[in-house]
Amino acid sequence: xxxxxxxxxxxxxxxxxxxxxxxxxxxxxxxxxxxxxxxxxxxxxxxxxxxxxxxxxxxxxxxxxxxxxxxxxxxxxxxxxxxxxxxxxxxxxxxxxxxxxxxxxxxxxxxxxxxxxxxxxxxxxxxxxxxxxxxxxxxxxxxxxxxxxxxxxxxxxxxxxxxxxxxxxxxxxxxxxxxxxxxxxxxxxxxxxxxxxxxxxxxxxxxxxxxxxxxxxxxxxxxxxxxxxxxxxxxxxxxxxxxxxxxxxxxxxxxxxxxxxxxxxxxxxxxxxxxxxxxxxxxxxxxxxxxxxxxxxxxxxxxxxxxxxxxxxxxxxxxxxxxxxxxxxxxxxxxxxxxxxxxxxxxxxxxxxxxxxxxxxxxxxxxxxxxxxxxxxxxxxxxxxxxxxxxxxxxxxxxxxxxxxxxxxxxxxxxxxxxxxxxxxxxxxxxxxxxxxxxxxxxxxxxxxxxxxxxxxxxxxxxxxxxxxxxxxxxx
Ligand SMILES: [Mg+2]
Numbered sequence: 001x002x003x004x005x006x007x008x009x010x011x012x013x014x015x016x017x018x019x020x021x022x023x024x025x026x027x028x029x030x031x032x033x034x035x036x037x038x039x040x041x042x043x044x045x046x047x048x049x050x051x052x053x054x055x056x057x058x059x060x061x062x063x064x065x066x067x068x069x070x071x072x073x074x075x076x077x078x079x080x081x082x083x084x085x086x087x088x089x090x091x092x093x094x095x096x097x098x099x100x101x102x103x104x105x106x107x108x109x110x111x112x113x114x115x116x117x118x119x120x121x122x123x124x125x126x127x128x129x130x131x132x133x134x135x136x137x138x139x140x141x142x143x144x145x146x147x148x149x150x151x152x153x154x155x156x157x158x159x160x161x162x163x164x165x166x167x168x169x170x171x172x173x174x175x176x177x178x179x180x181x182x183x184x185x186x187x188x189x190x191x192x193x194x195x196x197x198x199x200x201x202x203x204x205x206x207x208x209x210x211x212x213x214x215x216x217x218x219x220x221x222x223x224x225x226x227x228x229x230x231x232x233x234x235x236x237x238x239x240x241x242x243x244x245x246x247x248x249x250x251x252x253x254x255x256x257x258x259x260x261x262x263x264x265x266x267x268x269x270x271x272x273x274x275x276x277x278x279x280x281x282x283x284x285x286x287x288x289x290x291x292x293x294x295x296x297x298x299x300x301x302x303x304x305x306x307x308x309x310x311x312x313x314x315x316x317x318x319x320x321x322x323x324x325x326x327x328x329x330x331x332x333x334x335x336x337x338x339x340x341x342x343x344x345x346x347x348x349x350x351x352x353x354x355x356x357x358x359x360x361x362x363x364x365x366x367x368x369x370x371x372x373x374x375x376x377x378x379x380x381x382x383x384x385x386x387x388x389x390x391x392x393x394x395x396x397x398x399x400x401x402x403x404x405x406x407x408x409x410x411x412x413x414x415x416x417x418x419x420x421x422x423x424x425x426x427x428x429x430x431x432x433x434x435x436x437x438x439x440x441x442x443x444x445x446x447x448x449x450x451x452x453x454x455x456x457x458x459x460x461x462x463x464x465x466x467x468x469x470x471x472x473x474x475x476x
Contacts, residue, residue, distance in 0.1 A: 031308035076432030
């Protein structure tokens with residue numbers, strides 16, 4: 001029997017940093033928001049922005065004319081709260097692109113400020129925007145920096161003070177639950193349905209893997225959104241609850257992975273009961289901690305996989321503290337890959353021109369050095385001829401730069417006009433890409449990308465490249 005293996009579009013592939021054999025994974029824990037359940041980002045962030053703006057208006061801030069701009073910020077940027085800047089850095093922490101408020105800084109301004117500064121997200125001066133939920137916050141902060149610079153926010157003491165006020169305003173909206181109440185009233189507008197996620201989880205469950213839902217969202221919201229996103233797409237008589245061995249809500253990740261927080265059982269919608277015993281399959285819990293999960297499953301470390309979208313909330317602590325295997329959902333890479341595919345011909349042209357430039361540069365350096373020796377009386381050749389060649393090569397380089405510049409600029413603006421692709425900073429990997437590489441064993445744009453891979457997939461990391469790798473010879 002010949003089986004046709006389905007083609008997986010590159011945008012929907014699973015990308016591997018560290019080899020992971022799904023067959024050796026006995027249990028998979030899932031985050032919910034932006035992991036199992038995808039939202040329409042612009043609608044959601046516009047809502048969050050609107051609530052925060054309303055709160056600021058109530059406090060007398062002059063923000064009537066501000067409008068959410070979904071293109072102004074992307075995930076993975078870093079806020080410099082001392083200077084009111086937003087930064088994209090490369091994998092080493094070198095600053096590559098800077099906005100002060102909502103305006104870009106040119107190269108010279110940027111160099112003057114950050115010449116001696118390496119960005120490090122552990123430094124209190126920098127705040128890393130690690131989820132989609134950060135977009136409204138970053139946009140609002142940038143616009144308020146403009147207002148503060150113009151002298152329109154007299155009560156604010158500094159950029160750091162401004163950032164903490166924006167953060168508190170956004171956090172209040174989340175804490176008070178108004179956003180989710182609004183989303184729950186209108187799931188059609190905010191939730192993106194993907195029935196393949198249900199198939200993916202069914203396959204994993206049928207392959208013998210224990211599935212867990214571990215979310216920071218509260219029980220009432222979790223139940224409502226999971227019902228909406230899952231129940232209609234499951235076999236007759238089955239609900240989302242049947243997919244999961246254990247459901248843990250209000251988990252307080254990332255503390256969940258390292259703390260010994262007490263476990264409460266949700267008895268009905270409002271009643272919580274403290275639990276002193278171990279977890280019981282089929283139950284919904286409030287809080288608790290990862291050690292209880294490991295004890296319940298009788299599994300540790302590399303037998304568990306945790307899948308989430310929040311770099312620090314889901315993946316970082318899980319990897320550092322527990323050594324669970326980790327998968328990160330990065331929705332934007334679909335757009336980045338599509339933009340790079342559309343740009344592929346121009347990228348080939350750019351690469352070709354860069355190779356030509358390198359050749360001409362080498363010739364230029366060499367001829368210039370020979371000419372220098374001649375001028376110092378260390379050669380017998382014709383000085384005039386050398387000078388002419390130096391000038392010709394310089395002209396060639398200028399011509400090449402002229403052709404390269406628009407292509408290089410277009411390449412750096414792929415996907416987002418202001419910041420370019422999420423995982424790249426110029427030719428290098430971005431700061432975010434470096435964190436993903438270090439802490440996420442695999443990453444993908446959606447959980448349903450695991451569907452075509454099956455629960456038996458063996459993800460192998462590619463052989464890492466090094467600058468000193470010899471050029472590969474093609475097979476004869
Ligand atoms: Mg999430």
